[in-house]
Amino acid sequence: RENPLRQKDVVRIGCGAGFAGDRPRAALKLLHRVPSLQYLVLECLAERTFVERVEAKAAGGQGYDPRISEWMTSLLPVAVEKGVCIVTNMGGVDPLGAQDEVLKLSSKLGIHISVAVAYEYPLPSDGSSTYLGAAPIVQVLQQCRPHVIITSRVADVALFLGPMIFELGWNWNSYKELAQGAVAAHLLECGCQLTGGYYVHPGCDKLRSLPFPELLDVSLPYADISWDGKVVVAKAEGSGGEISERTCSEQLIYEVDDPSSYITPDVILDLRKVNFRELSKDKVIVSGAEAHCSPSLLLRLIPSFCGWKGWGEISYGGLYCDERANLSDKLVRSWLEESFPGIQQRILSCVIGKDSLFASPSPPVVCHEARLRVDGSFGTEEEAAALVREFGALYTNGPAGGGGIRSGIKREITLKKKLVSRDAVSWKTAFSGTQRRLECCQSNSVVCMDVLPTPSPSAKTAPAPRGVGIPLYHIAHSRTGDKGNTLNFSLIPHCTDDIARLQEVVTAKWVKNVFATAFVGQAGEAEVSVYLVEGIHSLNVVVRNVLDGGVTCSRRIDRHGKTLSDLILSQQVTFW
Structure with missing residues (x-):
């Protein structure tokens, strides 16, 4: 970018949807409960839903998310009133069709808006799609800050990173800031998984026990990101759920392979030194992300x-x-x-x-x-x-x-999956509707990043006993993610002092033995890697070639392998 201008010192971005089946009512609550929100991202395009859109379009149906009208009917009136720009990849394989639908809907609602699209161009006829980075979104915002931005297969992280780059005046080689922005985006992209959803474990894990009213009132997350890369992730003040070192750690290595090389289209992240400090019941400081380059190849x-x-x-x-x-x-x-x-x-x-x-x-x-x-x-x-x-x-x-x-x-x-040269991928942006700039507000409610308050001290948990066989449930917590035919699960000890002993037990051989019957006849092909993530004192275990082809075609009842984290935690181990 030539002479990028800083629009703001701090930008506030919320996540309104973490997947296609998320809840519009929860996003509407976030709009109402979080003041000075400037962007709301709806991340709704995964591998499974991408295939569904390809099949639907091939059959003469909608190539974009069929729920886009439902979402926009709920959110547009409040978002326009509050000056919040909605960014979403609901465009799927037909972003122009999605743009038309949103414009027709806004007309019925009596709301005059501008809707921008950003997509790979030309749209491939075979249904293939390349993960685009933040550049198309940045270009849209430079030309006309619309009320809604609809994209094709823009990477999840880039949906959040685009507004940061534009608002905070970052350049494509501002790697220190891009790293912090990208890790904030990675934490936000799955919605309530950061704030207590997909986390509560009644019965055997007291540290992950929330009363029902707390879970019912779980808040979608948002983040304040400053021009110099400071990041605070948060939930709505006074809401239910939990945002803590524990929830952030689970989400940090969710769907991550090698934590030293987490590849996004805009930057290759090193997550090993990322750490979290709790500011309050509703806010957590994020620091330690590093990056040194952007990839020369993009994933198709x-x-x-x-x-x-x-x-x-x-x-x-x-x-x-x-x-x-x-x-x-x-x-x-x-x-x-x-x-x-x-x-x-x-x-x-x-x-x-x-x-x-x-x-x-x-x-x-x-x-x-x-x-x-x-x-x-x-x-x-x-x-x-x-x-x-x-x-x-x-x-x-x-x-x-x-x-x-x-x-x-x-x-x-x-x-x-195929890696293609970045130079071989082109994209296009377009605008329709009322052409006027949407002015996002900024008020004192946005966290001042120059003087952050002293974080709250973390509660200390006792180390696991020696010489006694106990379930891993009592030692660590875990979350499983998947990409294609690969799964990964975290092992995050309740007591950081246990990490060295956990490394001694959880080896590649141990993982293969535990999951000998879980690999659906592929045990011989399974590849296991165990990575240490120093900043959160945790292990990231990656198992490749084990999901019977992946979520789009697997014969497993649990196609994603999501249940395997708890199968690991149920194993008896003995520490010495």
Whole structure:
């Protein structure tokens, strides 16, 4: 950027949605409860939802998020009144279509707004999409600060980083500031996961126990970012939930591979020294992010047909219900073999409530209800349809007392990933609607970054006892993330003094042994790396080639592998 101008000393950015299924009412609460909010980001495009948009557009439907009208109906009136710019990747693979819909909606609401779009150009005809960085958003804001910015596949972090770069006068080589801005964006992008959502664990973890009213009132997060890279992440004052070193640490390494090289389109982050200090019940200081360069290559997602899925489920209850479920599984497989010899190799079965998460063997339990799931990935639609037909035959040909059959077939798409030269990727911006600049306000309610108050001291937790076998639940907390066919899970000790002993136990070999049955026949291909994240005294464990192809085509009931963090925490370990 040539001679970038600083518009503000501090910019306040909120997250209104952390995924496509998030809650508009929660975003509306954030707009009402947080004063001087300047940008609200709706991050709604993941690998799964991207594939859904590609398929919908190919079938003649909407290539953009089908909920965009619902979101804008709820948020636009208040956002326009308060001068908040909404930034979202709901444009999917048809950002221009999304722009038209929002303009039509605003007209019905009697609100005169400008809507900008920023997207890869030309839009690829094969449905492929490249992760763009913050530059298109910065260009939009330089030309005309609209009420709404709709993008295609702009990287999650870049949705937040674009407004920071524009408002704070950063340049593309301002790596110190970009690093802090990018880590703030990474923390915000999944919404309430930073503020107590996907965190509470009643029963066995007292440190992660929140009363129901607190969880019900969980606030979406926002951040204050200063021109010199100071960052405070926060939740609405007096709201429920929790924002703390613990919640921030879980989110820091969520969906991260090597923490020394977390690649975004604008900057390659080193997260190893990031640390958190609690300012108050509602605010946390973030520091320690580093970066030294931006990547020369960008990631492109290429949708590719990978076959047909056929699946069926049936329930059994009473004595030996799990044995009847297993017998049904054997019957369906045998019937299919009569027509398609060797087809069993393409089928994955489980009994929900007993072994559906493919955890390590545990003491046998008495089942009083069981639900069989049979899931196959096939080369032809005929094979998938055959599974559905044979599964339905269990009603009159299978064991006693089976009911509640559900089944279906689906064309499956996988995402191939390719790195392309940054210079080979171009993009375009456009504007429609009322052409006027949206003036975002700034008031004294924005945290003054020059003199931050002294952080509150963290409560000290006692180290784990020596020579006693105890579940990891009592030693650490954890969160699992996924990207493609790779998962990662954090191990964050309650007492920082336990990190060295945790490293001695949690080795690559130990992880493989624990998850020997969780890798869906891929144990031999699994690659395990264990990284130390010094700033938060934690481990980041990365397991590659284990999700049966990833979220868009996996036969696992838990396609993301989200449950595996708690399966790890249930393991008994002994510290010496």
